[in-house]
Amino acid sequence: MSFNNVSFWFDTCPEQIKSRPALTQDIEVDVAIIGAGYTGLWTAYYLKQQQPELSIAIVEAETAGFGASGRNGGWLMGAMSGEGKYLEKLPEEDKRTGFDLLFGIIDEVHTVTTREDIDCDLHRGGAIYAAARYPEQIEFMQDYLRHQHQLGLTEEDYRWLSRGELEQKIRIRNGYGGVYTPHCGVINPAKLARGLARCVESKGVQIFEQSPVQTVDNRCLKTAQGSIKANVIVPATEGFSAELMDIKKYVLPVQSLIIATEPLDSAQWAEIGLDQRPAFSDAGRLTTYGQRSADGRMIFGARGGYIFGGKVRHQFSLQDPEFRLRETLLRDLFPSLQNTRITHGWGGTLGMARDMSPFALFDPATGIASAGGYGGEGVGASNLFGRTLADLILQRDSDLTRMPWAFQPSTHRQALKRWEPEPFRWLTYKAILQCFSWEDDLYSKQSAAAWRKKLAGMLCSKLSLLIE
Template sequence: MVPTGSGPLRNGGVSFWYSAAGLPEPRPALPGPADADVCVVGGGFTGLWTAYYLKKADPGLRITVLERRFCGYGASGRNGGWLYNGFAGRGAFARRYGHERAQAMQRAMDGTVREVVRAAAAEGIDADVAEGGVLEVARTPAQLARLAALVEEERAFGDTERLLLTAEATAARIRVAGTLGGTWTPHGARIQPAKLVRGLAAAVEALGVRIHEGTPVTGIRPAAGGAPARAVTPHGTVSARFVLRATEGFTAGLHGERRTWLPMNSAMVATEPLPASFWAEVGWEGRETLGDLAHAYMYAQRTADDRIALGGRGVPYRFGSRTDADGGTQERTVRQLRRILARFFPAAADARIEQAWAGVLGVPRDWCSTVELDRASGLGWAGGYVGSGVATANLAGRTLRDLVLGEDTELTRLPWVGHTVRRWEPEPLRWLGVHGLYAAYHAADRQEADGRPSTSPLARAADLVAGRR
């Protein structure tokens, strides 16, 4: 057993990642009205990577990044630290645009994992990168059946290095209690997200990009009547040839965007550092990112200082697309995540949870990420990553670069470019639907934990209603 320590649980505010890495010095707010060639709204991974690649491609561009709080305050500094090749909507892209184009998207994502690692090293960013791949485990017969189907699907999309593991082979990597089997792919790495986003912001600034923090954007206006596109803030308006929206889970807070992407909540906890005796029992020497095949799935990593950081869905959605900006986590969610920790790692059942936090991610109605640039209006955007944004944001940034520069490239021909999706339903249908879906997923997981050998019809029905199948 792990010896417990003392001390209160830190809940909300910044994530554990920023508590460990430290907050950067605040950058000044926008001093007044300004002009730019490109104005990026949002200082997370999408906005920063976009500015980075644009400035690298054309150093003469005048680029301004506007951030409501500080760079990485949102999902970019709150996520599970999974840099991996998954992306939202692959199956839907294959059905709508054909298998070949969806496969091209998958190849681009495979390369994106390597690109992020390369770019971080080139910029001297120490983000605790560990290229251990992604391990996903099955702990029920139904999950095991889905696992085999997942491996077959991934191989069909080109992941020939993906392995289907027995229970023994899975335990040789990480000994998760009750594991029946697993799958591993090399296309993934563990990172410390706050270190990556903080280092990326510094690199972008060093290139000559202007970053203004403490500058909320209250409206984005298209070009009209000879006037360029504009980003409106309380400190003044930035006029630019292109205004690019990179606000992900906070998009619903912009005028006219409340039903564009649903702000889904995800919560995390971090344990105290665990002793060598625990790691001798559990393994995890490869520092793989860890997930499972439950419908209400978990995600975890072994941190550089030997903690377990573990996350999952808690309260999935707040009425009216509201977001809890301070990242507070309900006590019942903390208890739920602690139970998952204890089920997966009984030896950590008594470990102290030192910090809990939450963040919001963007979910389109069809669960498909998108990138778009309308040259006539001067407006563009990227996002809707459904929790897979650490790598996908980098691909979005490079794609927006090519779109802004007017180049026809392999990236601009990917199926998510210009992909359209209908808006979410109005309230109260939105709230009822999302909470109903997650109630069905949790019920399905309970049925499967009780021994159901195949995927619960509740989960299949929920997937159909959600638009995920």
């Protein structure tokens, strides 16, 4: 099986990527994990760290990092989708603990990857969260900043960049300003996933690949050629959950697509900036994300579609028309890249929880533990949730298990909110995306009437609430 076209990141892995052997027998372990992405791998890592004698097996449909973990934009965020909603209700002290846990993710990943000799090109350059390209977006971004400060965060955590300050960090066409945070780094995602897999394996975790799990029932999972009985089973399948068990009602599979340019020369980088390699996004509602890779390429992505019925898309090719939208957005942001070659285009599937709030849960009665619904912000969050799942499974009372995103059996219903049935789900998603594109289009036209721009902004803000 060749994994050459998975992502640009897969192509940069030093090893030749080959599958590990499949599960071909019936075995018994303490913990069986489904999926060798970050969630499954970090959970195995922290379980082994706390209780080395545990027997753990990971069963993966393809190969480690084949899912979103080996394909993402590489933003290692000290933040997560839905954090405000979770934390705003807490007393001040607990809220501070929550933010410290989130901000501490980058230190934690740095510490573990250094200790375990996992080279994932981790670089801590912060992030420019949403540079405003149209005057109308300034208010929207400043509202976001005000909200962060109302939650108790300071200028040290999130601060406004004036037009001049933005220009010193990144030179985009018509950059009006943006929000800067130091709480972010960038990584090579596939190197982290592949390195973590090697690391847990060296600690005694068994990994079976090319072994899609077909059923999970009564503490037993089955693949085509084997089975595993376990006290605890951890579905860690995130965007693929639609294909497994009951989780599909709660986690929507959404595609995101990325392009990579050829390596840029120093004159091109001098024009663009990004000297400290911060991650960056623009303030459009289509959720764009980019980074300057360790080998000097521009990596740039944007959230994509949802397929009717929650089908997971497995094939992506640079020739697909959706990649042209990313290319146009990139060349519009950075006019100096007009003639730069796009060498790679790939996509992946992420999992969106109904209220955009990820969850970690464990039910000792059924032995099922799971985490996901990161909504495209799971690179860092999966580390935090892997630690949380380990504590939940070992039934430890800790700061992690006391966080509102760690659900006990009595609160599982609050964790898992159902998506609407089809066709409403598909129609809602389509309508929201159309409206976001309409808003972007209006903002880009100087001749468009101010009232139309205002109306579009108001409508999009209201529609955004539908997916919160």
